Amino acid sequence: MKKYSSYLILFILIIFISGCTAKAPYTNRSQMILISQSQELALGEESYKEALDKSKVITNTKDANRVKNIGMRIAKVVNRSDYKWEFNLVENEAKNAFCLPGGKVVVYTGILDVAKNDSQLATVMSHEIAHALARHGAERVSSGMVTNALQTVGNIVLSSQAPELTQTFNIAYGLGAQYGVLLPYGRMQESEADEIGIHLMHSAGYDLNEALKFWENMKEGKNEGIEFFSTHPNSSTRIENIKRVIKDIKN
Numbered sequence: 022m023k024k025y026s027s028y029l030i031l032f033i034l035i036i037f038i039s040g041c042t043a044k045a046p047y048t049n050r051s052q053m054i055l056i057s058q059s060q061e062l063a064l065g066e067e068s069y070k071e072a073l074d075k076s077k078v079i080t081n082t083k084d085a086n087r088v089k090n091i092g093m094r095i096a097k098v099v100n101r102s103d104y105k106w107e108f109n110l111v112e113n114e115a116k117n118a119f120c121l122p123g124g125k126v127v128v129y130t131g132i133l134d135v136a137k138n139d140s141q142l143a144t145v146m147s148h149e150i151a152h153a154l155a156r157h158g159a160e161r162v163s164s165g166m167v168t169n170a171l172q173t174v175g176n177i178v179l180s181s182q183a184p185e186l187t188q189t190f191n192i193a194y195g196l197g198a199q200y201g202v203l204l205p206y207g208r209m210q211e212s213e214a215d216e217i218g219i220h221l222m223h224s225a226g227y228d229l230n231e232a233l234k235f236w237e238n239m240k241e242g243k244n245e246g247i248e249f250f251s252t253h254p255n256s257s258t259r260i261e262n263i264k265r266v267i268k269d270i271k272n
């Protein structure tokens with residue numbers, strides 16, 4: 022009986038997941054997303070407020086205005102009426118930037134040392150906006166939800182058949198999921214964000230060659246322990262990937 026109920030849970034899970042596929046913009050990649058757009062926007066709003074509360078937001082300087090102007094130019098081509106865009110420059114030496122669901126973009130002052138001109142700043146902002154548009158955060162949360170659900174179902178199946186296998190299963194779906202599924206998934210999202218970002222930059226009229234220069238600058242600074250790379254695995258493959266996207270656009 023226990024065995025059948027776990028199959029039933031699995032069956033319901035499969036039905037649930039197959040009803041929740043989304044498509045990433047530009048790349049058209051199918052995605053499994055289990056949280057709604059409105060849940061995601063609410064979460065984004067909340068995290069954004071928290072992040073700003075803890076930060077020193079810079080206003081009315083030349084750089085703060087640059088961030089806003091570039092952001093608005095990209096937002097115009099994104100054309101999402103449900104987004105309430107905001108672009109803030111925050112005092113922080115980390116070479117980083119992020120965009121939360123709903124179009125809440127934060128640029129750290131540290132990245133201004135790497136982004137030497139407007140097109141380079143547009144590169145990193147487009148990349149972050151692309152993560153939000155492609156709902157990469159929601160996708161990660163969703164795969165975490167499925168991993169947990171599978172683990173629960175697996176535990177029921179195994180304990181009803183062979184209790185000694187439970188531990189093995191946990192390793193497969195715990196550590197296995199962490200190192201085998203989630204990390205490469207992150208890298209895939211990175212290159213997708215690069216690809217979408219280049220399209221946004223192109224539509225907004227920025228110089229695409231500056232995107233390559235920006236990532237070269239980031240690469241050079243990598244030895245200095247740039248924090249960006251703790252969340253953004255970088256390699257020469259990123260630059261090669263961007264070159265390919267640019268070539269496709271120009272052809």
Ligand SMILES: [Zn+2]
Binds near residue numbers: 148149152211214253
């Ligand atoms: Zn990224």
